[in-house]
Amino acid sequence: MAENWAEAWEAVSPFVEATMRGESVFFENHEVEIDRSGQLEKGYFTFAYSPLRDEDGVVRGLMDTVVETTSSVKAERKARIRNGELMHRMKNTLAIVSAIANQTYRSSQTVKEANERLLRRLTTLGNAQSVLMSEDHEAADIRAVVESSLAPFRQAIGQIKVEGEPVHLAERHVFSLALALNELASNAMKYGALTVPEGRVRLGWRIEGEDFVLEWRETGGPAVTEPDSSGFGSFLIRSVLADDFNGEVTLDYRRDGVVCRLVTAEANLSFRRTAQHHAA
Structure with a gap:
């Protein structure tokens, strides 16, 4: 021996x-x-x-x-790690849900309006979570996040052009981007380019030098005026999105259409890029 x-x-x-x-x-x-x-x-x-x-x-x-018993020991350890990650994610999600619910009811004029907004926002969170669960649980492709965020607006999909290269986003990026896109699309359906058949939205992302740039641009809709007050949707876009991406967000109410632009250092992303360019 x-x-x-x-x-x-x-x-x-x-x-x-x-x-x-x-x-x-x-x-x-x-x-x-x-x-x-x-x-x-x-x-x-x-x-x-x-x-x-x-x-x-x-x-x-x-x-x-x-x-x-090597395989069973490793499987058990992996399961414990995964369970710990899921518990952490559940706590984070509950904190997000609580904050969204509080802010939604605080900024809404009626209970009906608050319920509708809250349901839409929670559905967006659920769709984003599904994207994470269907991939590697820690990151998700930006195109899948975009498609799930815009899914409730299928009637306007022909008016929205989406283009950008494959980019993988970390979990914190997924939730804030999904919520921000949902707010932008909702606003466009109520007041902006998606209120008329000739209106268009172009959503694109790219790498410029050392920066990652994402832009939502509306054209062809009714003349835009900046709202007198900012609601929770604007807060999500201007503050939460910027903080989670550690970047800068500008929300410009131009007369010919709303433009929202996110800029952050490429190094702030958890992502993988390929040479293939996707456009739809």
Whole structure:
């Protein structure tokens, strides 16, 4: 055993010695370094050592029953990590929901208006969460986020042009961008370019030098005037979106259409880019 299990002998020899003294030994999921194809790797094994005695009761050897449990140990550890991540995400989501509910009811004129706004915003959050869950749980492609955010406005999809290269966003970016786009689209449907058939919205994102730039631009709608007061939607766009992306957001009520522009350093994103350019 010392020769054949040379790399693991230091770890198992105390158990062998105890067995040779007449003790039965059992240990579960014991970490051992083993030689696999000339390389040392950590593995986990469940051992049962039983002494073998001669006719006089003297221990002459041992029976070693071994089951490798490396895969099950790693799966259990991964599950614990994933459960911890899900608990953290649930707490974050509940905090976001609480803040949205409080601000929505505070800034609405009637209960009916508040209920409608809250339902729309929570639906947007749910869609964003679904995008995260369908991908790698920690990041999501920006196009999937955009499509889920604009899904409630299917009747105007032909008026909205979306273009940009593949970019992966971190979890905090996903939620704030989804909410901001939903607010912009809702405003465009009520007051802006999407109130008329000839109105158009162009949503695009790109890398400019060391910056990531995303722009929502409305054209062809009724003349725009800046609102007298800012509601929770404007706060989401100007403050929350800017903070989560660690960048700058401008919301410009131009007469020919609203323009919203987000600029942040490329390094602030969790993303992967390819040479392929997507446009729809």
